[in-house]
Amino acid sequence: MERPIRVLIAKPGLDGHDRGAKVLARAMRDAGMEVIYTGLRQTPEQIVEAALDEDVDVIGLSCLSGAHNHLFPRVTELLREKNATDILVIGGGIIPDEDIPGLKEAGISAVFTPGTPTSVAIDFVKENVKK
Amino acid sequence: MTSRGLDSNLTSAAAGAGWAERVVHGDRRALARVISFLENEDLQGVDTLKLLYPRTGRAHVIGLTGPPGAGKSSLADKLISELRHGGKTVGVIAVDPTSPFSGGAILGDRVRMQGWTGDSGVYIRSMGTRGSLGGLARAAHGAIQLLDAAGFDYVLVETVGVGQSEVDIVRVADTVVVVAVPGLGDDIQASKAGIMEIGDIFAVNKADLPGSKRVITEIEMMLDLGMHPYWRPPVVPTVAATGQGVADLVKAIQDHYAVLSTADRLRQHRLEREKEAVLLRLGERLRREILQAWSADRLSELWAALAAKEIDPYSLEDKLYHRWKGA
Incomplete structure (x- = not known):
């Protein structure tokens, strides 16, 4: 049986803008994925614990507050601590181009900024999830 | 990992x-x-x-069912809170619908249950129905057994938002809480068969809204017309947003369990469930085996023949069955 890819879409930090996260969640649903949406204002600790309890393949982080350089690497750091680096982590939101290399170095596999078609993120997930 | x-x-x-x-x-x-x-x-x-x-059979399995938007997840959150205050551990299975078109799902029940990360006494798992139509996921039964064996005192199972007849929750829960809300219809709705028959407890949520007293009365009247040999379901007003009535709901849940636990009822109730689950799996297994006697190509030809009305569905069933039986 072809199992659906499970994705946790999370909003770390304090911004309340979740339109982008919801649009992507919906597109992923339509691409046959099971999307767990956890709501606003989650700490990296909460996100990682939910991801492990839900046994997801992917964590999608959305941040529009500018705190991505702090919050995103904290998620990957916690995943390393929990020996769960098989979970793919992607990020999105208002993220300046010059921050992207640093985020990738920290273990964020891809960063999708405004204007990216949802299909690009979906294809990336399908190709990079460890089966 | x-x-x-x-x-x-x-x-x-x-x-x-x-x-x-x-x-x-x-x-x-x-x-x-x-x-x-x-x-x-x-x-x-x-x-x-x-x-x-x-190792199973120690947890009290509570089912929460009701229409979409009735407040099942919010009520679940408050129930977890109340049970945790009593020092009990809680495993939660929250089911949301899988799309019949894409196979995907948005599992959003966790949004209402955010406060429990970091508490090792609470485990929450979201599940998609993946084609199952009775309000639960196919794997829910196994997942409940697993949480039970893992030692959780309570297993809380939240169904998808149901309409009238998705009653699979009775096949897995010891205590079924039907969550009703004001504004969804008159006393005829309350009298219909289906989910209104399966409640061991009725929680009338959003009880601060106009019309809630009428819903409570209608459910009470519906219950008064029925036979209740050992347990007459109570109707408990709740406001999940504030936690009002939740202590009463927990009390009702525990009272129900106490009554079930006497006179061998719980054991019989669970045996019936397990028997039914075995028969269900057996049926699924047979169906798989019957279909495996045909190649995928041949099967799609048969479905095409059915679509073209070259064969009727009853003869098709005979054909599929006899091929397997003869094999």
Whole structure:
């Protein structure tokens, strides 16, 4: 049986803008994925614990507050601590181009900024999830 | 972390033994992974359950069902809170619908249950229905057994938002709480068969809204017309947003369990459920086997013939059955 890819879409930090996260969640649903949406204002600790309890393949982080350089690497750091680096982590939101290399170095596999078609993120997930 | 696939040197039974050991010792990652096995019909899941089955039967399984937007998840959150205050541990299975078109799902029940990360006494798992129509996920039954064996005192099962007849929750829960809200219809709705018959407790949520007193009265009147040999379902007004009435709801849930636990009722109730589950799985297994006697191409020809009305569905059923029977 072809199992659906499970994705946790999370909003770390304090911004309340979740339109982008919801649009992507919906597109992923339509691409046959099971999307767990956890709501606003989650700490990296909460996100990682939910991801492990839900046994997801992917964590999608959305941040529009500018705190991505702090919050995103904290998620990957916690995943390393929990020996769960098989979970793919992607990020999105208002993220300046010059921050992207640093985020990738920290273990964020891809960063999708405004204007990216949802299909690009979906294809990336399908190709990079460890089966 | 172990890979998702099976180590080629390991049989699924041996792997199951390893998983069972980890689940019993409170390893949440193992618990989470075995639930995935059950969902994905990976044999390691069932092989784990085979070993853990003797440890089941200690948890009180509570079902929460009701229409979409009635406040099931919010009420679940408040129930967890109340049970945790009493020092009890709670495992939660929250089911949301899988799209019949894409196979995908938005599982959003966790949004209402955000406060429990970091509490090792609470485990929450979201599940998609994946084609199951009775309001639960196909793997829900196994996942409940797993949480039970893992030692949770309560297992809370939240169904998808249901309409009138999705009553699978009675097949897995000891106590069914039907969550009703004002504004969804008159007393004829309350008299209909289906979910209004399966409640051991009725929670009238959003009880601060106009019309809630009428709903309470209608449900009470519906209940008064029925026979209740040992338990007459109480109707409990709640406001999940504030927690009002939740202590009363927990009290009702515990009272129901106490009544069930006397006179061998619980054991009989659970035996009926397990029997039914065995028969259901047997039916599914037979159907799979019957269909396996045909190649995929030949099967699609048969479906095409059915669509073209070259064969009627009853003769098609005979044909499929006799091929397997004769084989």
